Amino acid sequence: MSGITAEEIKSSLEQNLHGKIEAVTVTAPRRIFLTVQPLDLPQVARFLHDKLGVTHISTITGRDTGTNVEALYHYSKDGNVVTVRVPTARDNGSIPSIISLFAGAALYEREVHDILGVHFDGNGDLRPLVLPDGWPAGVYPLRKDWTYNQEDGVLKK
């Protein structure tokens, strides 16, 4: 492998985004995790894109922690995966969209919106992607309190 190492990414992030990022850790070779508040995400994404030359976003993972909802952005650069954890509220949670920088993230944002109900400000196309037409509004199947035998998850004929 050539290119930037995980440690170099970590120190570059710490030097340039002081105060905007928390808990930057290299958990394994080529794996970096950090936490960013929703309103700071555009600045962090722009830094990754413009200064570190990150062009690829692998996916966005949505996760219900029980108290809030997290979106984990998995950016990829030279074999390193930079996972940016963005916590937001469970109800009416919202995160600024990154599709102006990473056009490839459009479908991932739609998927997280579908299954966890996170709103992405700036993404004009949040139509259902994976859930069927007629799925009840406000029901998000990947939340921990949603179970298979719940009636609101059953489609009416």
Next chain:
Amino acid sequence: MSTFTIPVGPQHPALKEPTSFRLEVDGEVIVNADLRLGYNHRGIEKLAESRSYIQNLFLMERICGICSNAHTACFTHGVEKLMGIEVPKRATYIRCLIGELERVHSHLLWLGVAGHEVGFDTFFMYTWRDRETIMDLLELLSGNRVHYCLYTYGGVRRDLDEGQIQKCLEAIAFLRERTAYYLNLGATEPTFVARIAGVGKLPKEKALELCAVGPLARASGVAVDIRQDDPYVGFGEYIPFHIQTDEGGDLLARVIVRAKELMESYNICEYILKNLPAGEVRVKAPRKVPEGEVVSRVEAQRGEDIHYIRSNGTEKPDRVKVRAPTLANWPATLYMLKGAYVADTPIIMAGIDPCMSCTDRMVEIADVRGDVKVWDWETLRQYGMNFHGKRKV
């Protein structure tokens, strides 16, 4: 300018996978394309949270029938990192072998599909006949043609013996010769080249911008391959690997890249079979997984496959996220469709090698049999038998 919207799918004869496209056309040219997914959404991520790690091994295998090993591999590598166990070297060699054999069968399948979609059915029949060689090998090694389930936590379920190694080497020598012929044919046969050159153009900067992965990106000159960038099962460390790319950015380049990757896979398989170290193939793995989170990646045959796994210290995972390579390639597909001819739709869609699932229903767009527009498989079969029965030989 007045345009017309054509729905393609969810079930479509050219694309044996439930995905719905809305193509906005102006005459023969597609001016806009939109897609709708979810027809095959089975809630596997939710299901994984209520299954034990051992059960999830089999669940991951069943995400897809063609790249089943890729998902199991990705998941197992991640869970093993959380468990903190080291896999014996002989087991990593066997893991690598099964992954490459799976790539070979998948790429041969794709070459056949590509031939079929452009009306070159001889190519389709040749490649699919040869693919049987590899299916027999997979059955010989794992007991199954699909869903090999060779992976387990701590190693592999089955070892290889001398006889199996010999059979594999013979099969690979045969396939190497056949693939050299396909590579030559795919790149030089005038009618085939005329049909696929310049179709489905994806420039390098667009491939980067739209986060394309796998052979699609590599055929546009983007040198990304998880086997090189983020190696696993010994790639680059003790198993030699060389990335294959092409600058063309069209369907011809995609055919060439996949044929070249087949040759590279044969090299890898032969290296493994000739240098297989002795020793154990499995170590004991714990039932409970310590708390933690991990991002795992493998290069599936269609591109980067990524799993995020979070453990809460119990027998069941807290969250499993799967992103298969096809999802990453849809934005690039929509880009390629814009400006293309309607007639090129099947090969452009098939060109990314979308994960296919079989369907027993076919949509007949042209109204050739009175008022019946939708045929089921049996009607189609009867039609075929009647048609050929009446023909004079």
